[in-house]
Amino acid sequence: xxxLKEIGESVLAYQPKKAEEHTxxxxxxxxxxAEVLNExxxxxxxxxxxxxxxxxxxxxxxxxxxxxMKAAMAILRxxxxxxxxxxxxxxxxxxxxxxxxxxxxxxxSIMLEGAGYDVVNLxxxxxxxxxxxxxxxxxxxxxxxSALLTTTMIQMPDVVEGxxxxxxxxxxxxxxxxxxxxxxxxxxxGADGYAKDAAxxxxxxxKLLG
Amino acid sequence: MQARERLMRVLRRDxxxxxxxxxxxxxxxYMSSRPAGTDILDAFREIDADIMExxxxxxxxxxxxxxxxxxxxxxQTKGSVTxxxxxxxxxxxxEPHAKGRLLTKSYRIxxxxxxESGLFTEQSPFLPFPVEPLIRTVEDIExxxxxxxxxxxxxxxxxxxxxxxRIGDEGIAxxxxxxxxxxxxxxxxxxxxxxYTTFYMDYLPEIESLMQAMHESNLRGYEMMxxxxxxxxxxxxxxSTSYISPGIHxxxxxxxxxxxxxxxxxxxxxxxxxxxxLLKGLVDEIREERDDGVxxxxxxxxxxxxxxxxxxxxxxxVVLGGFDATFLTNWETKQIRDYTREILTRSGGSERLxxxxxxxxxxxxQVGNLKTVGKFVRSWEFQSDAAIEGRE
Numbered sequence: 001x002x003x004l005k006e007i008g009e010s011v012l013a014y015q016p017k018k019a020e021e022h023t024x025x026x027x028x029x030x031x032x033x034a035e036v037l038n039e040x041x042x043x044x045x046x047x048x049x050x051x052x053x054x055x056x057x058x059x060x061x062x063x064x065x066x067x068x069m070k071a072a073m074a075i076l077r078x079x080x081x082x083x084x085x086x087x088x089x090x091x092x093x094x095x096x097x098x099x100x101x102x103x104x105x106x107x108x109s110i111m112l113e114g115a116g117y118d119v120v121n122l123x124x125x126x127x128x129x130x131x132x133x134x135x136x137x138x139x140x141x142x143x144x145x146s147a148l149l150t151t152t153m154i155q156m157p158d159v160v161e162g163x164x165x166x167x168x169x170x171x172x173x174x175x176x177x178x179x180x181x182x183x184x185x186x187x188x189x190g191a192d193g194y195a196k197d198a199a200x201x202x203x204x205x206x207k208l209l210g
Numbered sequence: 211m212q213a214r215e216r217l218m219r220v221l222r223r224d225x226x227x228x229x230x231x232x233x234x235x236x237x238x239x240y241m242s243s244r245p246a247g248t249d250i251l252d253a254f255r256e257i258d259a260d261i262m263e264x265x266x267x268x269x270x271x272x273x274x275x276x277x278x279x280x281x282x283x284x285x286q287t288k289g290s291v292t293x294x295x296x297x298x299x300x301x302x303x304x305e306p307h308a309k310g311r312l313l314t315k316s317y318r319i320x321x322x323x324x325x326e327s328g329l330f331t332e333q334s335p336f337l338p339f340p341v342e343p344l345i346r347t348v349e350d351i352e353x354x355x356x357x358x359x360x361x362x363x364x365x366x367x368x369x370x371x372x373x374x375x376r377i378g379d380e381g382i383a384x385x386x387x388x389x390x391x392x393x394x395x396x397x398x399x400x401x402x403x404x405x406y407t408t409f410y411m412d413y414l415p416e417i418e419s420l421m422q423a424m425h426e427s428n429l430r431g432y433e434m435m436x437x438x439x440x441x442x443x444x445x446x447x448x449x450s451t452s453y454i455s456p457g458i459h460x461x462x463x464x465x466x467x468x469x470x471x472x473x474x475x476x477x478x479x480x481x482x483x484x485x486x487x488l489l490k491g492l493v494d495e496i497r498e499e500r501d502d503g504v505x506x507x508x509x510x511x512x513x514x515x516x517x518x519x520x521x522x523x524x525x526x527x528v529v530l531g532g533f534d535a536t537f538l539t540n541w542e543t544k545q546i547r548d549y550t551r552e553i554l555t556r557s558g559g560s561e562r563l564x565x566x567x568x569x570x571x572x573x574x575x576q577v578g579n580l581k582t583v584g585k586f587v588r589s590w591e592f593q594s595d596a597a598i599e600g601r602e
Contacts, residue, residue, distance in 0.1 A: 182510075
């Protein structure tokens, strides 16, 4: 088995130490960080996403695979930055004002990072101004809003309006997710898409960014 | 037929009810939308529901709140209270916070103090958002095990009997069971990410030892429930594949649920489990478990299981639920009526079926929508659709 494949296998077997060791070995043997990322880690996380969508694995396994991926990324990230390797895009993500549930958006962040995107994770309880500032400063391609409650999902249209008022809406795609949120709601508030889970979010971002 | 008999016929699977009961989960979340001082029983009456009151406890846990008279009042006045149980010093502190009120609880045991905090906000005034979990390090696991082994359960049967009598024939009071340890750790004591990526992956023997201690403690609590006057106990598992997989559920949650069910069944109790999340991936595991029913079942978008699928998937269980928070909040009356009709039509008969909310009724729910379900079920079996619509 090639070393890059072994890196992928260690992610799929939830083995962070092996992912780290294989990554270091691949670099030592002359592979570039971009090769390790694009041919080892991203395909592995794609497989994780597909298995999740097919109901073969669930959130625990996704989290454990992500831990292995992160162990490898900790080695690659500074090298990628130094080499000027650009991410596939930048996604700003956070829960809307009043919502303090972060597990869903953390999973989406993990899967997007695993798919090669830069993620600006704003965490929980963000006002529309926080989203607007983050889009400005990060030059984001996508804004992802999360809400778990019927009482907090109503903040989502405010963020859409905030981005419009700041003149940023046309330059950024908006996606939403969370337990009470639906595709219809996304259309209703003028978002560009809805994702029912982390794997679907990656598919949606890929589709929106082309 | 009175609501108590109607509910118990379905729950005991003993005869046919005159109509499918309507028993949504009314708790503090919905009550915060009612005028101050509203009696919870009046809230049920207002929406034409069969009263199935939740969280009418038959036991007190010594580590939860102080027992001496006046201590709760002191806590409310001063914002903090300290008490001692089994050599453990417990402090509860409530402080103002920019987003609401921050509740901090600490356990001081020999050589270590464990602290957790949660935030009550306008959006969630009764159930705190976890801020800091109790267990953050491997050393905390052992410390918490020390606490758990000293947890004691004290009967408060009289208060249950009083509330049940107050309900009378209008419904039933239900006791709240203790959650399977893995669910407790995932949802409260550790958190989902840290549980899997830190403790499950790197400290499995330690976490298994803690779960065993928690389970043994829970069994002592269930013994108290088995001896109580409550006929129905609901374990608030919050089961969902959004944070547990079938394999892990089978290994760690199912055996505990089965133990609790067996213990309660020995005393003739009914054991229901509250599972309000994504359940499609767990239907096989749940089918094999020995609880008598699953309550507060959610269809999409919050969950993924319509009532008719749940009823078919679990032929030995009562199923309760069906109305997602978003339906109760956003739908028009006609949509609610149509959906009620769909559930009743597709569920194939009134046995094993109780309509209710999917998880707790939110404070954003429209009273008119809740009433619509209550009226519809009362008329369903005896009148045509046109007659039902004429009455509404």
